[in-house]
Amino acid sequence: TQSTWGRKKREKTGAVCVCHVVPSAMMSSTHPEDLPTEDTSLLREHRRVDRWQNVKYGGLVVLFVVISVVFSVTLAKKADKASNDLDGAVLIKSASDKRSYRMVELANNLQALLISDPRTDKAAASLDVHVGSMSDPEEIPGLAHFLEHMLFLGTEKYPEENSYNTFLSANGGGSNAYTALEDTNYFFDIAHDQLEPALDRFAQFFIAPLFNENSTDREMHAVDSENNKNLQSDSWRFMQLLRSSANPKHPFHKFGTGNLHTLQSAPETANMSTRDALLAFHSKYYSASSMRLAVIGRESLDTLQGWVVDKFALVADKPVEKIDYTSLPPPFRGSNLGRIVRILPVSDIRQLDIYWPLGDMRPFYKNKPTEFIGHLLGYEGKGSLLSLLKNNGWVNRLSAGLDEETSGFSLFTVSLSLTADGLDKTDVIISYIYQYIALIKKFVNNADAVKAVWDDTAALQDIQFRFAEDVEPVDLVSSLSSNMQHYPPGLVIAGPTLFFEFDADIVKSVLKGLSPAQSRIHVASKTFNTTDATPTWGSLNATEKWYGTSYNDQAFSDSQLNLWTAAASNIDPTLKIMGKSQFVPTDFTLVAEPVITSNSNQTDGPLLLVDNSKLKLWYHLDTAFNQPKVNIRIY
Numbered sequence: 001t002q003s004t005w006g007r008k009k010r011e012k013t014g015a016v017c018v019c020h021v022v023p024s025a026m027m028s029s030t031h032p033e034d035l036p037t038e039d040t041s042l043l044r045e046h047r048r049v050d051r052w053q054n055v056k057y058g059g060l061v062v063l064f065v066v067i068s069v070v071f072s073v074t075l076a077k078k079a080d081k082a083s084n085d086l087d088g089a090v091l092i093k094s095a096s097d098k099r100s101y102r103m104v105e106l107a108n109n110l111q112a113l114l115i116s117d118p119r120t121d122k123a124a125a126s127l128d129v130h131v132g133s134m135s136d137p138e139e140i141p142g143l144a145h146f147l148e149h150m151l152f153l154g155t156e157k158y159p160e161e162n163s164y165n166t167f168l169s170a171n172g173g174g175s176n177a178y179t180a181l182e183d184t185n186y187f188f189d190i191a192h193d194q195l196e197p198a199l200d201r202f203a204q205f206f207i208a209p210l211f212n213e214n215s216t217d218r219e220m221h222a223v224d225s226e227n228n229k230n231l232q233s234d235s236w237r238f239m240q241l242l243r244s245s246a247n248p249k250h251p252f253h254k255f256g257t258g259n260l261h262t263l264q265s266a267p268e269t270a271n272m273s274t275r276d277a278l279l280a281f282h283s284k285y286y287s288a289s290s291m292r293l294a295v296i297g298r299e300s301l302d303t304l305q306g307w308v309v310d311k312f313a314l315v316a317d318k319p320v321e322k323i324d325y326t327s328l329p330p331p332f333r334g335s336n337l338g339r340i341v342r343i344l345p346v347s348d349i350r351q352l353d354i355y356w357p358l359g360d361m362r363p364f365y366k367n368k369p370t371e372f373i374g375h376l377l378g379y380e381g382k383g384s385l386l387s388l389l390k391n392n393g394w395v396n397r398l399s400a401g402l403d404e405e406t407s408g409f410s411l412f413t414v415s416l417s418l419t420a421d422g423l424d425k426t427d428v429i430i431s432y433i434y435q436y437i438a439l440i441k442k443f444v445n446n447a448d449a450v451k452a453v454w455d456d457t458a459a460l461q462d463i464q465f466r467f468a469e470d471v472e473p474v475d476l477v478s479s480l481s482s483n484m485q486h487y488p489p490g491l492v493i494a495g496p497t498l499f500f501e502f503d504a505d506i507v508k509s510v511l512k513g514l515s516p517a518q519s520r521i522h523v524a525s526k527t528f529n530t531t532d533a534t535p536t537w538g539s540l541n542a543t544e545k546w547y548g549t550s551y552n553d554q555a556f557s558d559s560q561l562n563l564w565t566a567a568a569s570n571i572d573p574t575l576k577i578m579g580k581s582q583f584v585p586t587d588f589t590l591v592a593e594p595v596i597t598s599n600s601n602q603t604d605g606p607l608l609l610v611d612n613s614k615l616k617l618w619y620h621l622d623t624a625f626n627q628p629k630v631n632i633r634i635y
Helices: 143-150 163-170 192-204 213-230 234-244 260-269 274-285 301-312 369-377 385-391 426-444 447-466 473-483 504-512 558-569
Strands: 015-017 072-074 083-085 090-092 100-106 111-116 122-129 174-179 184-191 291-297 339-343 350-358 395-406 409-418 520-525 550-555 607-611 616-619
Touching (some): 100 301, 111 301, 111 473, 122 192, 122 473, 143 184, 143 213, 163 174, 184 192, 192 301, 213 274, 234 339, 234 350, 234 520, 291 301, 350 426, 369 426, 369 447, 369 504, 409 426, 426 504, 447 504
Parallel strands (some): 111 291, 339 520
Antiparallel strands (some): 015 174, 072 090, 083 100, 100 111, 122 291, 174 184, 339 550, 350 520, 395 409, 607 616
16 A cells, blocks of 8 residues: 555655756666675664555565665765865665765765666766745745746857757657755756766856846746646645735745746835845855755766766855744644635645645654654554445545645645545544543554554655665755755755654654644635535635635635534444554565476467456566566556
8 A cells, every 4th residue: 555654745845847858868777786784683773755555464565575785885984185075974765776886075065975876777966956936035925946047048159049948859869847945955867877967057057147138038938837827726725825925024925936927026016026036035045055956877976976076066156144044933723723624626626625724844864753643643554544444435545644835834634635524524534533642642652562563654654765666867866965965964855754763752742733723724626616605614715826726725614623622432332443463574584486387398489377257367487677666567
């Protein structure tokens, strides 16, 4: 069953630029050379892409049957005057990852992760700048995103506007970028033998961009077009409604994408120059010390390091004022909590989302309390919350986990896909959710039981990490350059995935925040409309500013608050917390001998093991990739 604590990420928190996409082939490979091994105890001492497979506690069971060891690679000790290794740390990586890694810091304080993969067909690079839409000036929403568009319109060294993308396209590559709340991420891929000239072009955008004034109007329209594309997306509409509901004194409330009005019409009316604001924004925030670079190629680490030093050494390092978001009023408190919002979606969906604002969870990446709580809430076996709600015919799917995570605060969310009957039982469903949260609170007080389940969860994460499959080079470097902003050098690969240390007190602290009074509830359905009032909550009487979403926002009624508060003392006896699983594997011995049945000499193709009037069962062993995975298909 798909894990539910790793709640799917919505479109990048802010805006995703699609204007520079160039189609390219999707290819990736690894090489077999052995690397130094590291004892697995290291994994106990030390958080996009955050998805993993949970062994189901009943029904079909996926058995893991591959022998493996956990590899790690020590950051190279070699250094020169232009760059230094970072901390001499051990970079923990997957057993299935045969690449070599080295992390260095240039003299201008730009940090770079070098990745050598002699068999990759594509080279790639990504640079993450630690500034995003939350830093937009209030007067010009979308400025960070607009800068993302404008950055690639020629440089002093390569002034022709389209030369970068033309070069990439001619060599089987492409480029793209996205703007998030606190980061802007640029990336490209290209044929492996063209990495050096591509890096030279890429680096110049961060050294001497032209910000071609003649292209300003066109790129404003490109941003506007991108925003128009998102206007009919419910995920974007719901996300912005949540943000627009936030405290206006916190930058989370901002409209990150921008449009023609915010970038052109409004500034002109206010006698402001968007271009001047863009240049000031770039000068203020685009500093080498705020940048993290990841590069992958066939070349050796020494060669890659030489290229990076040569091409990125001239990126200017400037003092950057870092915003302390923890000193700001939180985005959700007081009057914007304890509210239920009914939303008219574009699609014919029925969705229930419960949001609880929490503090900054990033410092707890070793403990992962929200992931663990989400794992407990998302349990699907006998006695689970989902099982009860499904048996009543109210819910189709449930997911739980962090939905927003930034410096200073985060949002824990339980999201449910409702049936038509479930829409009418929203208050009761929420009561059951609080019953289950109360059950988890009791469970966490049982030290032995909770530690056993935590160990299972950690073991499953270890398995996912150890037997991780390859990702495309461009996806790898984009993810790692972002991770470098938030994790220590040795954990930029392992940090997002592995569970390192159990701390029941941190879990209990998070659970205390999951209370009715500290929540926001969003319910979406096409049955809500703008004309027909209902006796219980009225009509959709408000419109969100940026996406035009119709909604109704009101405080919890006394009866709702009483029902949900009393849930903790009225727990349904059929609800149970998962126990220690018998299906978490510990033996990874490779079972590789072909099976030959008594009536067949087949060894190469699928074997027909069972053939009768009720069942045909075919079997084929594939050990090419040595992955602990069984595909079971039932027709």
